[in-house]
Amino acid sequence: MFDWLIIGGGIHGTYLSLYLTRRKRLSIEQVRVLDPHPQPLALWQHFTANTGMSYLRSPHAHNLHYDPFSLITFTRTRDGQPLADFIPPYGRPSLELFNTHSQRLIERYDLDALRLLGRAQGLERLAEGWRVQTDADAIEARNVILAFSNTERPFWPEWAKTAQAEGADIHHLFDPAYRRSTPSGKTLVVGGGITAAQVATALSLEAPGNITLLMRHEPRVHQFDSDLGWITHQHLDSFYQDTDYARRRQLIRTARHRGSMPPDVIDELEKAVQHGLLEQRIDEVSRLQVQPEGDSPKLHFTLTSGNTLQADQIILATGFEISRPGGAWLDTAINNYGLPVAADGFPIVDHHLCWSPGLFVSGSLAELEIGPVARNFIGVKLAAERIGALI
Ligand SMILES: Cc1cc2nc3c(=O)[nH]c(=O)nc-3n(C[C@H](O)[C@H](O)[C@H](O)COP(=O)(O)OP(=O)(O)OC[C@H]3O[C@@H](n4cnc5c(N)ncnc54)[C@H](O)[C@@H]3O)c2cc1C
Numbered sequence: 001m002f003d004w005l006i007i008g009g010g011i012h013g014t015y016l017s018l019y020l021t022r023r024k025r026l027s028i029e030q031v032r033v034l035d036p037h038p039q040p041l042a043l044w045q046h047f048t049a050n051t052g053m054s055y056l057r058s059p060h061a062h063n064l065h066y067d068p069f070s071l072i073t074f075t076r077t078r079d080g081q082p083l084a085d086f087i088p089p090y091g092r093p094s095l096e097l098f099n100t101h102s103q104r105l106i107e108r109y110d111l112d113a114l115r116l117l118g119r120a121q122g123l124e125r126l127a128e129g130w131r132v133q134t135d136a137d138a139i140e141a142r143n144v145i146l147a148f149s150n151t152e153r154p155f156w157p158e159w160a161k162t163a164q165a166e167g168a169d170i171h172h173l174f175d176p177a178y179r180r181s182t183p184s185g186k187t188l189v190v191g192g193g194i195t196a197a198q199v200a201t202a203l204s205l206e207a208p209g210n211i212t213l214l215m216r217h218e219p220r221v222h223q224f225d226s227d228l229g230w231i232t233h234q235h236l237d238s239f240y241q242d243t244d245y246a247r248r249r250q251l252i253r254t255a256r257h258r259g260s261m262p263p264d265v266i267d268e269l270e271k272a273v274q275h276g277l278l279e280q281r282i283d284e285v286s287r288l289q290v291q292p293e294g295d296s297p298k299l300h301f302t303l304t305s306g307n308t309l310q311a312d313q314i315i316l317a318t319g320f321e322i323s324r325p326g327g328a329w330l331d332t333a334i335n336n337y338g339l340p341v342a343a344d345g346f347p348i349v350d351h352h353l354c355w356s357p358g359l360f361v362s363g364s365l366a367e368l369e370i371g372p373v374a375r376n377f378i379g380v381k382l383a384a385e386r387i388g389a390l391i
Pocket residue numbers: 007008009010011012013034035036037041042043044047048051056057058062118119120121147148149151152195363375376377378
């Protein structure tokens with residue numbers, strides 16, 4: 001039996017494994033990370049590569065190490081110095097720097113050795129911990145941390161599902177199986193936030209004049225996806241004082257700047273539009289006709305404004321599902337063990353993010369306790385401190 005089993009080995013799970021083994025000095029034998037991908041951060045790397053982004057939205061301090069200065073320190077080493085590349089404000093690192101630093105941490109602290117390949121499919125309470133059913137063996141641990149969000153569940157609008165069923169060339173940028181390549185025909189990018197803007201800009205450089213970005217609303221400019229006050233007492237004090245979870249959910253909804261982007265991303269987008277590389281439309285799909293034509297059917301859109309549009313392929317950048325992550329196996333555990341959930345279905349946990357003895361959460365499952373930043377990098381730093389205070 002392990003002491004700690006972390007389910008999910010992406011940004012949150014990998015951070016937690018480093019935190020537990022280095023900061024909390026748990027031995028390598030005591031901690032395991034269960035994830036279906038052989039490499040840590042697989043989905044993060046896949047999505048960010050698909051997006052074509054160059055810089056993170058987060059400041060350098062929100063890195064994979066619990067030491068906020070770790071990434072800066074890395075840029076002072078012989079290895080890291082050539083990669084030192086930040087943009088203002090708050091020194092946001094390049095994706096290459098962030099990824100290389102993360103990889104060095106994984107190697108230096110042997111985090112690969114903690115990984116178990118597999119997917120959690122069930123949770124059974126034991127006298128002294130939990131048994132996690134996986135697609136391979138069952139694993140027993142005194143403590144389990146559920147450290148995944150909805151990153152395997154891209155959000156598909158209804159019209160897009162229909163289009164796919166009718167044979168349209170349509171992909172979601174966050175489909176784990178989709179690798180973006182240079183588009184060969186007219187491409188419609190659909191989405192209103194940072195990812196849509198980044199991928200449309202990147203594609204417009206590869207296939208100038210062939211890309212249209214369809215946004216439901218004018219670009220919303222926000223540096224971060226929620227105000228910095230959500231990681232300090234400024235907003236969190238009143239959030240914690242409110243014990244009504246429906247109101248907490250409402251606060252989270254209002255605080256998260258969904259479909260927003262920072263000024264540098266808008267600047268790049270506007271430049272691409274001004275140079276005629278990219279067309280930007282503020283509108284919405286009202287109807288889509290898929291007209292068979294050889295291997296690649298033509299797509300005829302009618303938009304809410306009444307205008308029309310034609311394309312050969314669609315790339316969705318419409319984010320992830322917002323429902324509680326986990327799916328059926330977690331529903332079963334909730335029912336079997338009466339795990340408390342709020343009206344929105346999300347866990348009600350204590351200050352230490354404990355849902356039931358020996359069962360902890362991070363990421364969006366911890367949202368009602370950590371607040372709007374729970375799924376972000378800073379969210380796992382806050383989660384680790386809360387859970388780690390018990391060790
Ligand atoms: C393009 C892009 C850019 C972003 N930029 C930023 C940024 O600058 N700053 C910021 O704070 N946030 C950013 N985010 C959000 C950021 O991705 C998330 O904060 C972070 O990746 C979420 O980490 P995670 O560990 O929850 O998810 P992931 O990194 O996706 O890892 C989750 C892991 O859990 C695994 N898993 C799921 N279910 C199971 C199961 N049943 N059993 C075992 N394993 C399972 C998955 O396969 C996956 O490997 C960005 C997101 C995207 C998509």
